[in-house]
Each structure stands twice: as C-alpha cells, then as structure tokens.
Amino acid sequence: MTVLTAPAVLAGCLAAALSAGAAFADNSLVGFPEDHAEGLHYGTVERGNITEELYTDREAIEAAKRGEPFPSGTVITLVDYRGGDLHRYVVMEKRDGWGALSPAGTGAGDWLFREFAADGTPNPAEDGTRCMSCHRPQARQDFVFTVDRMKSVE
Known part of the structure; x- marks a missing residue:
C-alpha cells in the first residue's frame, strides 16, 4: 500500500492544475469545516439583514x-x-504551497476560499476567485480583514 504525505498530495494537485491550464485555484482542496462551531467565535459582523458569525x-x-x-x-x-x-458558509483555509495553485496575480497568499450551501454542500458556481480578489489588498494582514477582532479575543 502506498501512503502519500501531504506534500506529495499537494505536489500532485499542483501539477494537475498547472497541466490543465486552470483559470483559477482548485478550491476543492478546502473541505467543509465540520467543527466550525467548536472553534472560537471571535466576531459578528452585521450589515442590514445579513449577520456573519466568524470562527x-x-x-x-x-x-x-x-x-x-x-x-x-x-x-x-x-x-x-x-x-x-x-x-451559507464561506471558508478560507491556508496551507503552505497553496499560493502556487492560483494563476499569477490572482491569489491571496497561501489561502484558498470555498463557499458551501446551508446544508454543507459545495457551491460549484463559486470558485473562490471573487473572494481572493477582495482579500488581496489585505496582504499586510496575511489577507485577513478581521485580524483586529481576533486580537481582542480573551
């Protein structure tokens, strides 16, 4: 039986994405975080009838x-x-080397983004490109808008 290490799997995914001429990063690497509710709730953002809980x-x-x-x-x-x-759920995940999965000038560091429906199924209409383009200006804060909120958590 062959056991693949995380770097080997990542290298294989990278090679496949590059050989296929991917127009965007393969956000299928980002899984649904089953344990998000067990994570630390560090903020709530409210915009009109939209409430976003951050973990x-x-x-x-x-x-x-x-x-x-x-x-x-x-x-x-x-x-x-x-x-x-x-x-819905919107998930951003950081893994060493994931920045290389995005075509030049389109990524947000080593972060990939994925959207999931309320039932936890992936939304195939969103490839994370829109999220990355919005987060790119936050490079000084490792591409995260809510660093200050995190700093205030006890």
Whole structure:
C-alpha cells in the first residue's frame, strides 16, 4: 500500500492544475469545516439583514495577537445568516504551497476560499476567485480583514 504525505498530495494537485491550464485555484482542496462551531467565535459582523458569525482556532488567534502570519492549516469560517436564516458558509483555509495553485496575480497568499450551501454542500458556481480578489489588498494582514477582532479575543 502506498501512503502519500501531504506534500506529495499537494505536489500532485499542483501539477494537475498547472497541466490543465486552470483559470483559477482548485478550491476543492478546502473541505467543509465540520467543527466550525467548536472553534472560537471571535466576531459578528452585521450589515442590514445579513449577520456573519466568524470562527477560527486558538492558534490563529494567538498568531494575530503576536502580529505573525497565520500558520499553515488555519481555517476561518464565516457563517452567513440572511433575515435570521442560515444562508451559507464561506471558508478560507491556508496551507503552505497553496499560493502556487492560483494563476499569477490572482491569489491571496497561501489561502484558498470555498463557499458551501446551508446544508454543507459545495457551491460549484463559486470558485473562490471573487473572494481572493477582495482579500488581496489585505496582504499586510496575511489577507485577513478581521485580524483586529481576533486580537481582542480573551
């Protein structure tokens, strides 16, 4: 039986994406975070009838407090409610080397983004490109808008 290490799997995915001439990063690498509710809730953003609940882990919070880049493996989950009803999940995940999966000038560091419906199924209409383009100007904060909120978590 062959056992593949994470770097070997990543290298294979990268090679496949590049050989296929991918127009965007393969966000299928970002899985649905089953344990998002067990993560640390670090913020709520309200815009009209939209409420976004933000979750991550303690290691990410501590990196933000130290002013350091987020470690590989960081997952940030946005749970989006519209009019009080669960609408979708938006997940950003950082892994060493994932930045190479995005065509030049389109990525947001080593982060990939994926949207999931309220039932946890992936939304194939969203490839993460829109998310990456919005987060790109936040490069000084490792592409994360809510670093200041993380810093205030006890």
